[in-house]
Amino acid sequence: MRAAGAGWENWGRNVTAEPLRVERPLDTAGLQRCVAGAAGAGQRVKAVGAGHSFTDIAATDGVQLDLSALQGVVAVDTGRCRVRLRAGTRLHRIPALLEPYGLAMPNLGDIDRQSIAGAVSTGTHGTGAGFGGMATQVAGVTLVQPDGGLLSVGSGDPLLPAAALGLGALGVIADVTLQCVPAFVLQAEERSEPLADVLEGLDDRVKATDHFEFYWFPHTDRAATKANTRLPGAARCRPPGPAARWINDSLLANTVFRGTCAVGSAVPAVVPAVNAAAARLLGGRDYSDASARVFTTRRNVRFREMEYAVPADRLGPAFSALRELIEERRWRISFPVEVRWAAADDRWLSTAYGRETAYIAVHRYYREDFAEYFDAVEELMLAHGGRPHWGKLHSLQAAALAERYPRFRDFLAVREQLDPGRVFANAYLDRVLGA
Numbered sequence: 001m002r003a004a005g006a007g008w009e010n011w012g013r014n015v016t017a018e019p020l021r022v023e024r025p026l027d028t029a030g031l032q033r034c035v036a037g038a039a040g041a042g043q044r045v046k047a048v049g050a051g052h053s054f055t056d057i058a059a060t061d062g063v064q065l066d067l068s069a070l071q072g073v074v075a076v077d078t079g080r081c082r083v084r085l086r087a088g089t090r091l092h093r094i095p096a097l098l099e100p101y102g103l104a105m106p107n108l109g110d111i112d113r114q115s116i117a118g119a120v121s122t123g124t125h126g127t128g129a130g131f132g133g134m135a136t137q138v139a140g141v142t143l144v145q146p147d148g149g150l151l152s153v154g155s156g157d158p159l160l161p162a163a164a165l166g167l168g169a170l171g172v173i174a175d176v177t178l179q180c181v182p183a184f185v186l187q188a189e190e191r192s193e194p195l196a197d198v199l200e201g202l203d204d205r206v207k208a209t210d211h212f213e214f215y216w217f218p219h220t221d222r223a224a225t226k227a228n229t230r231l232p233g234a235a236r237c238r239p240p241g242p243a244a245r246w247i248n249d250s251l252l253a254n255t256v257f258r259g260t261c262a263v264g265s266a267v268p269a270v271v272p273a274v275n276a277a278a279a280r281l282l283g284g285r286d287y288s289d290a291s292a293r294v295f296t297t298r299r300n301v302r303f304r305e306m307e308y309a310v311p312a313d314r315l316g317p318a319f320s321a322l323r324e325l326i327e328e329r330r331w332r333i334s335f336p337v338e339v340r341w342a343a344a345d346d347r348w349l350s351t352a353y354g355r356e357t358a359y360i361a362v363h364r365y366y367r368e369d370f371a372e373y374f375d376a377v378e379e380l381m382l383a384h385g386g387r388p389h390w391g392k393l394h395s396l397q398a399a400a401l402a403e404r405y406p407r408f409r410d411f412l413a414v415r416e417q418l419d420p421g422r423v424f425a426n427a428y429l430d431r432v433l434g435a
Helices: 028-040 091-101 116-121 195-199 202-208 242-266 268-281 291-295 312-329 371-383 398-402 408-418 427-433
Strands: 002-004 021-023 045-048 063-066 073-077 082-086 138-144 150-154 172-179 184-194 211-216 222-232 285-290 303-311 337-342 357-365
Touching (some): 028 172, 082 091, 184 195, 242 357, 285 291, 357 371, 398 427
Antiparallel strands (some): 073 082, 184 222
């Protein structure tokens, strides 16, 4: 199916595009025809998933491929706990697709609106010092090449570390094979704690907890912590009741927070008091449930985000420098700073490639100007060896990125081999990989 070009906007409402036309393939064969037809006409091609990247990685003035019809399971290998999914499958649909097979994804981020292809291609991750980002779960990927042919990259293939997190530069993903695990339960502990207590002995706490993260509310001395412990799939679930879930996940985390962000945007002077109240309200519950229902939450408040990955042993000084920066500049920041962890991995363009990693993410309400805040934080994170999240705002170009990724030039060589005519390029890839 095809349609005339129409305006496109991402979820954060900070990126727009005017594609030449939009095509909506209904199956892999249709996807192949779309790519081959566009390439044959000398047009550039870019696939789009759910539009949850804050960068213009999915924007194009060429042919936009809407993969929303490519949903569901292609095949299951229960013996190896592997599931092959069509590229456009949304993360929030995957748990129900895996449930009949007694499987689950090993780790997830806190937002599940993305497509699986978009999530792995941009380096989406959750938290847990012993667990990698989503691209580390990729055991195989099928790429549509410029001539419309299919390239299958499987487990053990030397191209997999490049193709599993390829930024859309190596072809259009038709399907992804995920290495899953037997279904499991998560025991969640959410607390509001003094920030000093969180930072004291933080390394030991992170290593002793399967999935730990915290949110610091600027202008306060408190943090909201989340500690998730993995339990067997047969463990008893004690999910929050409907009323408790609505209060925490809908009323406090979305409705009230949207209001406080709007008030803070209009009257910045109230932000410290609002943050102090929010820091004490969020937290203070224990529950257990199927893993995906604990990992993820609904996020209805629109924002813009920048996230940098720093070596885990640099988290302390980087975070301290961020706190000092906010105080010195006298900004009023309503959104909490999010801190997470990931294990080292072998994906060439992964922010955790070759090193144990901590992530520091900063946000601004979508109606607020983020430029000054993000620019200053970026400079600080770069000084601590930071690597930017590919789907979140940053200013780095190819030359600077090449210094931060040991296999960067190897990735460029694979790109030259698979897409010498730059059929899959766009302005973002021209900036971060070179034209």
